[in-house]
Amino acid sequence: MIKHYDSLKIFYPLAGRLMPWFGWAFALLGIFGLYWGLFLAPIDAVQGEAYRIMFVHVPSAWMSLMIYAVMTICAITILLRRSKIAEYWLLSSSSIGASFTFLTLVTGSLWGRPMWGTWWVWDARLTSELILLFVYLGIIALGNAIPEKRKAAQAVSMLTVVGSINLPIIKFSVDWWTTLHQPASIFRAGGSAIHPMMLTALLLMAASFTCYYFWLILWRVRIQIRENKQ
Amino acid sequence: MTGQYVKIEKIAYTYGTRSLFSDLSFNLPHGCVLQIMGKNGSGKTTLLQLISGIKTCQEGTIFWDKTIHYTYIGHKNAIKGELSPIENLKLYNPSDNKCRQALEMIGLELRHHLRPCYMLSAGQQRKVALSRLFLSDAHVWLLDEPFTALDENTKNRMTLHLEKHTSNGGSAIIAAHEPLKIQKSVIKKLVIK
Amino acid sequence: MTPSRYFIFCLRLLLRQRREVALPLFFFLIVLSLFPMVFPAKDLPSLAPAVLWITALLSILLSLNNLFREDVEDGFLTQLLLSPAPLSSLIAMKLLAHWIAYVLPLFIALPLFGLWYRVPTENLLVLASSLALGTPSLLILGAIAAALSAGLKQGGILLMLITLPLATPILLFSLTITDMAANGLSYTAPAYFLLAMAIVSASLGPLVISASLRISIS
Amino acid sequence: MMSFLEMGGYAVYVWSAYGVTLLVLALNILTVFLDDSKTTAP
Incomplete structure (x- = not known):
């Protein structure tokens, strides 16, 4: 079992080498994704050009959930076996996750405005995303409320794990509630048979955002390691 | 060991x-x-x-x-102000007279035994906290x-x-x-x- | 210190603090009384379940604010942590006493609520059963947040901010029950969900709460 | 080029969506960069 200190000594340079790779991958994949999404992907029969917002909306939604999943893994490792890297990783991820959730909501309402005529509809997906944003804010608030770094990480891990158990239940209850009260949402752009061009654009953007997340998180963790070494 | x-x-x-x-x-x-x-x-x-x-x-x-x-008694007395010394000690030992004995051995006058602890002085409250040592084995x-x-x-x-x-x-x-x-x-x- | 003795200890303490214990109940009644003042009488029956549940949610979270704060400040939590009895069973006893002292009075206020909102008695019974099914998991969820925010400044608001998003399913399932009941549909499905959540939180909750307390004390 | 910019009349929504995305991503990078220079400065 690598001693705490050694794992930091190995992680620090490794993260340093990986960072530029993720940074450039983010930029390149982003450019390709935008090109694909804005130029090559055909016009949607129903929504015309407006559906192109999907290429930032949907990847952001995926990222908001993916980052929470990564945070849950970090949280479990922290609770089982105190590891400094997981602690820094968890505390630094919450703000990035919250940003992507916020992006999902803003792009969602920008997309909803031309389609539904209003900026906000209590649609199942948007409502769950809004609750996810509040969960992220709760995690950030708890993390900031505790001065001592190690204790903050442990408290946040406990909250993250409790949150991860609740998120599927939240999704289910919101879906059930909205089907009782709301018309089905229009987010199924082009139904299940999504045009291959659109799909590649989506995947490129998702990959680009993922690389963005890893680039930023490695950078943040290195800063935390350097800060605590002084 | x-x-x-x-x-x-x-x-x-x-x-x-x-x-x-x-x-x-x-x-x-x-x-x-x-x-x-x-x-x-x-x-x-x-x-x-x-x-x-x-x-x-x-x-x-x-x-x-x-x-x-083992028994740990820290700076804080860990007693509830609304409850009397006897009621505070009964949590650790159910028998009334054992609790009363413990309070007598630490030197808390009988008249304080049944009144809420917030009426006691800091020193008296400290006595109530320490009296647990006369109670536990x-x-x-x-x-x-x-x-x-x-x-x-x-x-x-x-x-x-x-x-x-x-x-x-x-x-x-x-x-x-x-x-x-x-x-x-x-x-x-x-x-x- | 055994769980049963600790349960009696908590009940007696809450009885002695009845003036503070009554505050969340007053909050509950005051907020409930606001809606009939401002809404036309004919809308009240349809508003009743949502208003009741949201107000109950807020009063319960309000009552949880000093669930552990007091024990942290007077050093009592250390004794709980160090007692030979398992911490999770002690916590379970404390939560049971808390439910009796703070949530039971809300049920006693239900007839008055029924009067204010012109809710027929059978709907009132459905509302009462959804409260009975939903409040245990709500209490335990809030207690986890109370444990995590026990020693912190701004702990009260933090507790609300952490618990409310996670409590939405409880709110939505309960309101689905009352919704279906109002439309004459059978509401067993959401009721089973609430029951399942209550059982899971009753069994896992105290363990998570004790772990959270150890974190906030260490 | 012009028709591309118009986005079939939805230019405002599409470009503001992409604009906000770029802004938020850039802000995150900026905050990390500021933290970074803060730690290495002294």
């Missing part, structure tokens, strides 16, 4: 970036009083909390003899500055009870500044810089 209640091996604890102590080892044999001394903020309370298990140290290990149980006492805010009479009662406790094999770890008035042979001193 024969004859030892607690064995501490090379423990270290850093608070934020300040290392309180490192590579600290000692053990607590039967019938002994370990006095932890050191100026304020040197980590006496933290060490007691580490030994009792409230806090976990980053390095080193603490071996407890699993068959025994714990082998090891972990006491954090038990004698501050106590009058001479109560200090003598406490010292007497401590001597009785150590004479039949019990031990104690006490964080305290002033010297303890019991036979020197029993005392082991540990000073934290």
